[in-house]
């Protein structure tokens with residue numbers, strides 16, 4: 231018998247034993263995993279305009295002129311379909327962006343494997359185990375779908391009290407938004423126990439200084455830009471403070487997601503003036519972050535939408551031409567107008583007061599009919615439809631559509647975010663840039679027999695993590711190769727498996 235093969239065989243067995251032991255002895259909680267950044271991007275800022283299609287951007291540009299988004303040097307199109315079909319919701323779209331997995335509408339960073347619910351690791355959780363400070367900022371409730379997917383795992387987006395608890399347990403450094411009503415006394419107690427400074431006002435925001443800050447600036451969503459008073463905390467000031475806090479938190483950089491969350495709500499209501507005002511506020515945040523990235527070179531800024539809302543068309547084939555002055559003249563959301571009419575206000579007078587527009591008898595009748603509807607949104611929707619057409623735009627629905635949405639990028643690796651893509655591709659691209667700085671070479675003989683050896687060279691090294699990230703994340707582990715890369719044996723290959731391989735490679 232060949233002696234060489236005998237020795238190789240012994241070594242081989244030892245390798246397998248070591249690998250096997252490592253794979254059973256490991257505690258798989260994400261917070262127990264520590265990985266290094268291997269020349270990856272230091273700061274990652276993801277800006278999500280919820281429901282923001284190209285037409286939402288176009289009408290805002292018609293009203294305000296040049297937008298900061300136009301200065302983003304690389305652009306592409308994001309396909310948004312989920313496992314539920316061509317039209318996604320924010321939960322499934324957000325899960326795809328945050329984890330690289332497609333899932334069903336309504337699910338928050340979870341997938342179904344053989345009818346069992348499995349948690350999927352997010353970019354934020356990955357950033358955290360590589361030592362970065364983390365933050366989530368939004369104009370919706372902080373427990374709403376888009377922020378939730380980055381730091382919680384539940385079957386249904388409506389489980390917002392549970393999401394609140396998980397956000398606190400995850401110890402995201404900065405949590406700013408609305409949603410006070412979803413934080414029970416118990417959860418607030420837990421927050422304080424976990425070291426959170428909890429603030430509710432602009433003064434509180436300005437003086438906040440802790441390593442963990444929870445800012446809840448409204449009971450539910452933060453009011454629309456058009457409905458705010460001078461005490462309302464806005465998206466730009468939350469973003470500035472978040473960056474200030476995160477910057478000093480860690481010398482390894484930060485991961486921050488900021489959501490212009492109410493562009494979507496405005497579009498659901500066909501409220502064109504609020505679409506414009508919310509998109510403008512979001513664009514100011516884009517400008518601030520772009521400026522920050524120009525000064526702090528190792529910062530990647532990604533701007534995208536999760537899906538389009540309303541099927542907005544700018545310009546209609548009859549009636550009034552587009553009039554940006556009429557749009558800019560509108561002083562309240564349609565929600566506010568609807569409330570005032572519901573409380574006995576005369577439709578003609580209320581609309582005139584807030585918009586300067588005169589209703590026809592036909593339009594008054596449409597409003598009166600809507601008031602008789604059982605649908606609580608009917609009145610607001612009717613007002614939105616009427617005003618939209620008067621200023622020269624029209625929405626085809628009050629729901630999401632499946633059209634591709636824009637993605638824009640600036641910073642190291644920004645050139646990767648071009649062409650037609652899906653949210654899941656974008657997620658993995660961000661993970662790649664964050665962990666490896668992109669453009670690592672793949673040399674592979676196929677998956678080896680040792681757990682985690684993605685390139686078949688009988689060692690666990692960074693190439694294995696890289697290959698697993700780029701070729702396997704997003705998959706249910708079904709064949710033997712995939713099962714060998716499912717390090718925690720939970721049935722899927724996600725960012726946690728990549729992190730586990732990296733940790734093994736680095737130790």
Ligand SMILES: [Zn+2]
Nearest residue numbers: 281494495539
């Ligand atoms: Zn929506």
